[in-house]
Amino acid sequence: MTAPSHFPPQQDSISRLLSKIHRHQQKQLVKKFQPYGLGGGHQYIFLINVLKMPGVNQDRLTCDLKFDKATTARSIKQLEEAGYIDRQPDPHDGRAYRLYPTVKAIEFEPTLRDLLMQENRKLVRALSEEEEMQLINLLQILDHSCEEADG
């Protein structure tokens, strides 16, 4: 009576699983970050990367994180307005800015890391430590394939 149409459950489903898990995780993180003035999007990712690489410019972040440069510009602007990032004109390049974490950001880093760890622990709580490592490893391989591919 109903059309058959069976997608083999193991084919092509990775995207949809990624999408679903990511969506769930995003919602949780948005709630967690709200009290700290970190906006709903992926601002925390930018913040982490500025903490990791003080002095980085927006273009580098855009390439590393695979966002659109407009998204980077707006996220950084919000982080600046929220007091987490200091934008200094690059002395050697009149077009670029160098991004630094503020004192507020540096003091916030342990909390940020903690919040992320909490969510991560919830996410992987059904995995053994070995499985978690496996998963990270596999995801990193996918990530590299994305970077090369670009077709």
Next chain:
Amino acid sequence: MTAPSHFPPQQDSISRLLSKIHRHQQKQLVKKFQPYGLGGGHQYIFLINVLKMPGVNQDRLTCDLKFDKATTARSIKQLEEAGYIDRQPDPHDGRAYRLYPTVKAIEFEPTLRDLLMQENRKLVRALSEEEEMQLINLLQILDHSCEEADG
């Protein structure tokens, strides 16, 4: 000279990897689906699920796919306008609609599956078949944790 701030690369990074891979994948799929009138978002996911479960209602899709019910409503509306979905009022429930794939959708299904498989192949091309199965398995475990958790 620069602040230390090293996030251990294997802790808490799953979310960011998921986010990045998902973002890349989304962009590719948007391009692929454009010629077929499938909008930029996750419409194809709804379409797949209506193909899988003809007669399903929106609420069920919302719960299964973990979208917001508003998102479901709008995606289904667009799929209807694009001619892929037929909305019939549920004879037993005056509030609900039963969603059916149109002929166009049924004819499109092989193509859809093919497009998804192509993207999937690109994504997992650096993985052995065994690793791909492992990955799917691990992601499904995460997905289940999301469903339970909800805290």
Next chain:
DNA sequence: CCTAATCAGTTGCATGCGCAACTAAAATCC
């Protein structure tokens, strides 16, 4: 030098999404 091409960053626009508030139909309770 002066022009052309490239590059860092910003802004306008369209779209997608989640939340909250709403409508209308069931279901529950008395």
Next chain:
DNA sequence: GGATTTTAGTTGCGCATGCAACTGATTAGG
């Protein structure tokens, strides 16, 4: 059976994002 509560779906709103077009600075070619 009438009032309350729950449920399926819609709409208003705000925000995040990608693309394309833009500005202004830098580099390359002549």
